[in-house]
Amino acid sequence: MNKKLSIVVPVYFNADSLPPLFEKLLGIEQQLVAAGMALELIFVDDGSGDMSLDELLHIKKVRPDTKVVKLTRNFGAVHASKCGFQFVTGDCFMILAADLQDPPELILEMVGKWRAGSKFTICERISREDPFVSKLYSAVFYWLLHKLVISDYPGGGYDMALMDKSLLPHIANSSKNLYTPLLAYWLGFKPEIIRYHRAKREHGKSRWTFKKKFTAFLDVMLGFSVTPIRLISAFGVVIAILSFAYGVSVVVNAILGNIPVAGFASLAALITFLLGLIIVMLGIIGEYLWRVFDEVNKRPEVVIDEVY
DSSP states (O other): OOEEEEEEEEESSOTTTHHHHHHHHHHHHHHHHHTTEEEEEEEEEOSOSSSHHHHHHHHHHHSTTOEEEEESSOOOHHHHHHHHHTTOOSSEEEEOOTTSSSOTTHHHHHHHHHHTTOSEEEEEEEEEOOOHHHHHHHHHHHHHHHHHTOTTSOTTOEEEEEEEGGGHHHHHTSOTTOOHHHHHHHTOOOOEEEEEEEOOOOSSOOOOOHHHHHHHHHHHHHHHOOHHHHHHHHHHHHHHHHHHHHHHHHHHHHHHTOOOOOOHHHHHHHHHHHHHHHHHHHHHHHHHHHHHHHHHSOOOSOOEEEEO
């Protein structure tokens, strides 16, 4: 019996890139079939406001075995991908971005490593043709990720990863606010690594806004690391020790009669600093509490409008 690869493609305003992507996937499918492996394509329309759904339905018409899932609105790429996992029936599976910045040609090499016994193969970015601000954000993001979460995470990051079906339950049944690439790496399977250059986006405009990037940053830092809470505790201990030392010095100087007239500016600056610090700490704690609330309130992660 032939093995099967399942590819989940989250789609959001990708009408221009879908035709060339589908053409590439058809070529890859021919090579997979020749090697005795079937291909399952699962497209998830994440509330696109362009002609993406029409393009997907055309793909469905050309290749009837294709699965197209339409969500009621935009829920985000991570949630759309996890929705697609519900329809995976392959022996291995992966997520493929629809913008063609991650080369589909790498799929064949990834499949080769899976057939050789690798349960987890990732494609690490060693360079990228992205705007300067995006490069700067990525550099800061992965530096913090190494320092606070996982020290051996790929330095350039990755999005493309081919996983054995044994990983599927862990990914599909994870909590709502987890960053999928980091979760897959955190599971502990030793990855086979393929390095590549991330191409410039040729079709459409990226919808990966700073707000979405910042949300992903919070999901990573607060979903996989207790370090922020421990930093708060450590800073609180340091402030408490310094405050105690200052209190002792005040008492000693009072006994010796050496207390000068207190300055309003220094007092106001100290109070303002400590109040700002408290607000930041409460905000971080609130982010953790929100994630707990969001996980237990039984709200669906996505809502499916129609399955073709």
